[in-house]
Amino acid sequence: MNAIVAVDANWAIGAQGDLLFSLPTDMKRFRTITSGGTVILGRKTLDSFPGGKPLPHRRNIVISRNLDLTSEGAERVSSPEEALALAEGDENVWVIGGGSVYTALLSRCERVLLTKVDSAAPEVDTFFPNLDKLPNWKVESVSEPIVENGLTYRFIDYVNTAL
Numbered sequence: 001m002n003a004i005v006a007v008d009a010n011w012a013i014g015a016q017g018d019l020l021f022s023l024p025t026d027m028k029r030f031r032t033i034t035s036g037g038t039v040i041l042g043r044k045t046l047d048s049f050p051g052g053k054p055l056p057h058r059r060n061i062v063i064s065r066n067l068d069l070t071s072e073g074a075e076r077v078s079s080p081e082e083a084l085a086l087a088e089g090d091e092n093v094w095v096i097g098g099g100s101v102y103t104a105l106l107s108r109c110e111r112v113l114l115t116k117v118d119s120a121a122p123e124v125d126t127f128f129p130n131l132d133k134l135p136n137w138k139v140e141s142v143s144e145p146i147v148e149n150g151l152t153y154r155f156i157d158y159v160n161t162a163l
């Protein structure tokens with residue numbers, strides 16, 4: 001299992017229920033990498049998708065304590081552990097957020113595919129753990145910079161040396 005995330009210069013990932021940046025090349029890469037696989041996400045991240053609908057062409061496992069949550073094309077589970085159990089045996093499993101779900105499942109991820117934006121977003125309220133401060137996470141590769149919508153960003157792959 002891996003995680004995929006876009007962070008700003010301070011490891012922020014969201015504000016007021018939404019993403020911080022619009023990065024078309026990054027979104028396309030996210031689609032390509034996760035399509036055909038299983039995505040594990042929190043209920044608030046599901047709410048942030050267009051129409052609150054799950055992502056097409058992927059198995060969507062949504063974590064929520066709300067037993068009444070139904071969303072066509074999504075499977076609801078009550079905890080991160082239950083999500084892992086349901087995804088067991090799936091080949092291409094991606095933790096796709098948000099902050100609470102990344103934090104809960106990070107230690108179980110072999111890799112994090114990080115999109116790192118050079119600048120700091122002005123208003124933020126949700127963060128990804130700073131992998132540069134965690135001893136078991138090492139940078140595996142760094143892409144050339146991409147410039148888009150006035151922002152510079154890189155794809156940085158981290159590997160979990162504890163697994």
Ligand SMILES: NC(=O)c1ccc[n+]([C@@H]2O[C@H](COP(=O)([O-])OP(=O)(O)OC[C@H]3O[C@@H](n4cnc5c(N)ncnc54)[C@H](OP(=O)(O)O)[C@@H]3O)[C@@H](O)[C@H]2O)c1
Pocket residue numbers: 004005006007012013014015016017018019020041042043044045046048063064065066078079080096097098099100101102104126
């Ligand atoms: N930059 C990126 O790559 C990226 C990716 C994804 C999301 N985001 C951003 O991240 C923000 C959302 O993150 P978030 O942390 O606020 O919310 P979240 O992780 O998406 O969802 C939180 C919800 O998930 C459920 N949940 C989480 N942990 C649980 C547990 N242990 N047991 C049972 N249910 C649990 C709860 O749902 P209920 O309240 O229904 O019980 C909780 O309210 C948004 O701003 C979004 O745009 C950014």
